[in-house]
Amino acid sequence: MPERPPTDAGTVAVPRPLGLRDYAVEAALRLATSLLFAAFAYAAAQQWLADPSRITLLLIVLAEFVTIAIALTARVPEKRDWSPISVACAIAATYYFLWIQLAPGIHLVPEMVGVALQAAGILLQIGAKLTLRRAFGLLPANRGIVSGGPYRLVRHPIYLGYFISYIGFLLVNFGLQNLLVYAVQLGLLAVRAVREERLLSADPAYRAYQDKVRYRVVPGLF
Template identity: 35%
Template sequence: MTTPTLPSQAWRKTLLNTLVLGALLFVSAGTLRFWQAWAFTGIYVAGSCFNTAYFLRRDPSLVRRRLRAGPGAESMSSQRVIQAVSAVCLLATLLLAGLDHRWRWSGMPPAVVAVADGVVVVGLLIVFASFRSNSHAAATVGVAPAQVVASAGPYRWVRHPMYLGSALAFLATPAALGSAYAWLGAVPATWALVVRLLDEERLLKERLPGYAAYASRVRFRLLPGLW
């Protein structure tokens, strides 16, 4: 059997993630008449396709690293637990948004949805900038043999810009989908991200040469000027 090429693996994963996202939102909503979900899915698909195409051309090693994802791919037991909790919370976020749309539990004005979509886009752009500046921005926590400290781009202002972008997208997702109840999943998912960050920092300070010095120069972990 022929081993799939990196591009085919990457595009299959992008397609699978898109199908899962759409299924979770529209099946739970019980209808395709869910314009907030169409807008959100469109943003996600556009961002995913752009990232896949861009980094397959510019940084295939990053794409290969990020194909290994999810709780089962983590080498640390603590990270497996954190990733499992995060996955459940994100799943709950999408399902609650769909159910909210179906049963009309809550709602958001179109202007709020539009602003939230903008915040999701900003979050995805920060993640993209993090990938450009750090080829070792894997989907799992660890230190690669040839890894060096990333200090360019958004890493000049915060130590974990990828998590900053993800947190913005997580927290804006409920409003982007027009659901207040979806924050019951999004807030714990963001908290799991913070716990993951702190656990990862301990590992980086222990195993990545130069990271402790970098952490002393760049004071803020996630929020510029705050934390």
């Protein structure tokens, strides 16, 4: 997302004042997210203790921790998409990990191949999220526009990182439930990307950025 341009006076536009409702909604979302992640991390830890060779379990917890930690410290946005579709997609895509089958599945590839893919995806996510700094959140919103780092390659590099790490985990922990979870999750991420851009395209700077960076998530495909 391209950086928000300064005004003619050389200063950044002042956001609207945030109300009590904004902070109450954020507090509820962040508390619920923290509790649900803690339950997921505990369940994954129990599975890992039963079989410490399953490094992919540790990495999926790490990946979700990075996502949630940054979301919990993000600033409250001045504008956000509260449409039912966007809210439903955001909730399902954020808390999808609750439906992941953590018990041992079918190894389609060796454990370390999945680990390598997960690590690559996590590193891409971290790089993209650090580029965003505190402009990352759970719901589609205009938190300012960024165009540096991995955002020079695709418009949603965080989602590309998710995709790579999902594939890594699924290949080592394959099963019908996990296949369905990740298929739905990828579909939801696609919907989120489209709806986020619908919100952001109201900003002329973002439209200029779209002209420069052609693909949303996967170069040459989407």
